Amino acid sequence: MRIDILSCVPSLLDSFFAHSILKRAQQANHVEVVIHDIRDYSTNKHRTIDDYAFGGGAGMVLQIEPIARCIRALQAERTYDEIIYLTPDGEQMQQRMVNQLSLKGNLMMLCGHYKGVDQRVRDLFVTKEISIGDYVLSGGELAAAVLADSIIRLIPGVLNDETSALTDSFQDNLLAPPVYSRPADFEGHKVPEILMSGHEAKIEEWRYEQSLKRTKERRPDLLQ
Known part of the structure; x- marks a missing residue:
């Protein structure tokens, strides 16, 4: 399995995947986790990826253009079974959902930030929206880490005793x-x-x- 995670604060995820079961799973080639900095796909010299919301209101919105560039660049390399957006208003994460995702080959996860992403990202690219609970975080990185952890541990060979997950x-x-x-x-x-x-x-x-x-x-x- 390969999991690509799109984030505007990728360093938040570095430590999570560098230890324990998740580290060993990658070293044993059971899974490949690649974290992408959305700012790398900005054409602005300041690497800006957010702007004010049309219609006014508090908070900034992640723009569609850099996200679209990142997604399309990855799609040019492989086909994704799901492009997942981590959002409080998504479908509630449950074990049966995780079981199904653990059978996939390529997953992409998009982490929201600020007031979220431009709705057109969700309309044009996202195939599944998932919430890890009825509360709001500063960004989707923690939610992506939770989802990835729950999926990876189900991949055959990751746990020393595979019956443990069952x-x-x-x-x-x-x-x-x-x-x-x-x-x-x-x-x-x-x-x-x-x-x-x-x-x-x-x-x-x-x-x-x-x-x-x-x-x-x-x-x-x-x-x-």
């Missing part, structure tokens, strides 16, 4: 069960005996029951 919260509309590690007894607080029994079938049954209980208590909407 037992995450939301994969089967249930929250994950509680997990424990050593020591078995911490100041009188003990790990459930069933987990140390070695009886695989009973352990799985316990985990399912705990997942169901936790989901009923915390996210009953998932069971609908």
